[in-house]
Amino acid sequence: MPVPLYQAKADFFRMLGHPVRIRVLELLQDGPKAVRDLLAALEIEPAALSQQLAVLRRSGIVTSAREGSTVIYQLAGGDVAELMRAARRILTEMLAGQSELLDELREAEVTNR
Secondary structure (H helix, E strand, C coil): CCCCHHHHHHHHHHHHCCHHHHHHHHHHCCCCEEHHHHHHHHCCCHHHHHHHHHHHHHHCCEEEEEECCEEEEEECCHHHHHHHHHHHHHHHHHHHHHHHHHHHHHHHHHHCC
């Protein structure tokens, strides 16, 4: 029996649900990166990065290629970069809304004293 679309979407977002994986995708928006460059930017243990890269690779969201002894990772398609930009826009709007609400609460607190 095929997986319903909503379940596939939930699985996809669950796969994205790790800070290291999100940061890797952000770094790869600028173009392909060697594992050593990702390690330098993330400041995590190589084994931890390897584990997260494997999840991204298995999902098909990133691809890897070997150049000599260096492994290069890149986004599998432009839609991933667009997804990351959309997430940034959504978060910006959400945080702006929270800031406005906080301002209103502070204002109400001052007037009710």
